Amino acid sequence: MSATDLHRLAYQVKVRDVIQETADAVSLTLDAATGPTASFDYRPGQFLTLRVPCQDGPLTRCYSLSSSPHSDTPPTITVKRVPDGRASNWICDNASPGSVFDVLLPSGGFVPRDWSAPFLLVAGGSGITPIMSILRTALAIHDNPITLAYANRDAASVIFTRELDALARDHPDRLTVTHWLESESGRPTAAALRSWLTAAPRSHAYLCGPAPFMAAARTALEANGLDAAHLHAEVFTSLTTDPFSAAPAPVISESATTATATVELDDETHSITWPDDTVLLDVLLAEGLDAPYVCREGTCGGCAFTLRRGEVHMRENHTLDQHDLARGTRLACQSEPRSDTLDIVFDQ
Ligand SMILES: Cc1cc2nc3c(=O)[nH]c(=O)nc-3n(C[C@H](O)[C@H](O)[C@H](O)COP(=O)(O)OP(=O)(O)OC[C@H]3O[C@@H](n4cnc5c(N)ncnc54)[C@H](O)[C@@H]3O)c2cc1C
Ligand code: FES
Known part of the structure; x- marks a missing residue:
């Protein structure tokens, strides 16, 4: 096996528990089933790449870890159904304790570097997953003040409601949790979000959610004076490639400079x-x-x-x-x- 193949070496995880977070979202706690357990070294904000055995053949999808590597909780991903989405619905309908998935090593750069700055964490829907990992980590091992602004369709769609309430109660001096419910406040347009998304000086903002929500949040934050260099965003999309199969042989040009x-x-x-x-x-x-x-x-x-x-x-x-x-x-x-x-x- 060549060094290149080694990178492709997927390992497997086994589902320990399935937690029904809302009608449309589940969390899967995971154990490494094969391969080095060190593969589960991950940083808050990173994602796993899973091969999902869907009805019409396997699909590869990225799912952010919602757990913190600095807690006793096993590595956990949280998946929300996308209307007509193939992999997300397969996972929500079929994953059960003992299910095994091929995965690639945790990856991604949506990881805070400056944990001393005030955090403004902005999540829409399933975008809460990497944000939750960052929030849990900051509360566990750092001291910075944090505001979580979390937008959802309605109260029933809010993932982690009880834990967020408990964290806000346990950290009243450090954590403020604020919700935007479309059912009550209407669509989160940039103009509407300006009064909701206010950041303390020196804040770093971390954004994750559906593309239109992220665009509106970014515009609102910049209009409110947040330094664009302090704005970090994670985009959720479905991969169109299959990183589990052998990479096509790279074509190296001979004539170019x-x-x-x-x-x-x-x-x-x-x-x-x-x-x-x-x-x-x-x-x-x-x-x-x-x-x-x-x-x-x-x-x-x-x-x-x-x-x-x-x-x-x-x-x-x-x-x-x-x-x-x-x-x-x-x-x-x-x-x-x-x-x-x-x-x-x-x-x-
Ligand atoms: C870094 C990263 C981290 C992520 N983390 C998470 C996470 O923590 N939790 C989470 O829930 N998601 C996460 N995602 C998103 C996830 O990877 C999937 O994109 C999501 O679950 C939807 O996949 P799906 O197979 O269910 O939907 P798909 O089948 O890919 O469909 C997506 C949408 O496109 C439409 N569609 C599909 N095919 C077509 C077509 N041919 N023409 C037109 N429309 C089409 C579908 O109707 C659906 O509305 C993450 C993505 C990335 C890149
Ligand atoms: S952005 Fe280069 S491998 Fe995904």
Whole structure:
């Protein structure tokens, strides 16, 4: 098995319990069934990639961990039904204690770095899952003040209601939980959200939810003066690729202009020749290196690296925000070189 195949080595998780959170959402607590248990080392805000055995054949989907790695709770994902959605409905209807799923290692960069700043956590519907992991972690091991603003269709759709009430009661000096219910307050437009989404100075805002809600929340926060570099967002979409199957052999151009790059990966430094019409991930895989990736379509952030020197052009970017870009974060599955020499580290 080549080093590239090793990255694809999926392991399996077994469902310990299924918790019916609402009529439309379940949480699955998970145990590693095969492979290294260390695979369950994850950071708050990261996701698992699952192969879901749907009726018409398996589909690959990402689900954020809603648990905190700093609690005794087993790793947990929370899945909400999407109308006519294939994998989400399959999970809600069929997952039971003992069900086994193929998964890839926890991945993703929706992970706070500055835990001292005040947090404004903004969630819509199922977007509460990574937000819950961040909230549980902040309360468990940090001291920063937190406001959670959580939007839903109606009271019956609110996931984690009882726990959120209990957390707010237990941390009255640090945590404020505020709800927006469409059934009472109407559609959460940017104009309407401005009075709801107010952030303390120096706040970092973390947003996750349906695309129209996120766009409205982002506009409201920026209109309220929140520094765009302090705004972090996680986008939920369905993958169209299958990261469990063998990656197509990378095509490396021979005629193009090339750059030279130094790449730090898994504590080793490699020097590569990188054609300017080829994405970094393909070059690394062609070299036999076990570079991280999940979707290969600029959606999941699983291939993120830090650009320490040089310039790249990203073909697509559906996941990194301004703050990530300013910090030098780029996507290996989308980056072509735009300078002669580059210095890169996979440290995300
Ligand atoms: C990083 C990340 C983390 C995520 N975390 C979570 C999480 O914690 N919890 C969670 O619930 N979800 C999460 N998601 C979303 C999840 O991965 C799935 O996208 C979601 O469950 C819907 O998948 P599905 O198979 O049920 O729906 P799909 O079958 O993919 O359908 C989605 C929608 O598109 C429509 N549709 C499907 N096919 C077509 C077509 N051919 N033409 C037109 N419309 C179509 C469907 O009607 C449906 O409304 C996350 C996604 C990402 C990328
Ligand atoms: S592998 Fe998902 S963004 Fe690159």
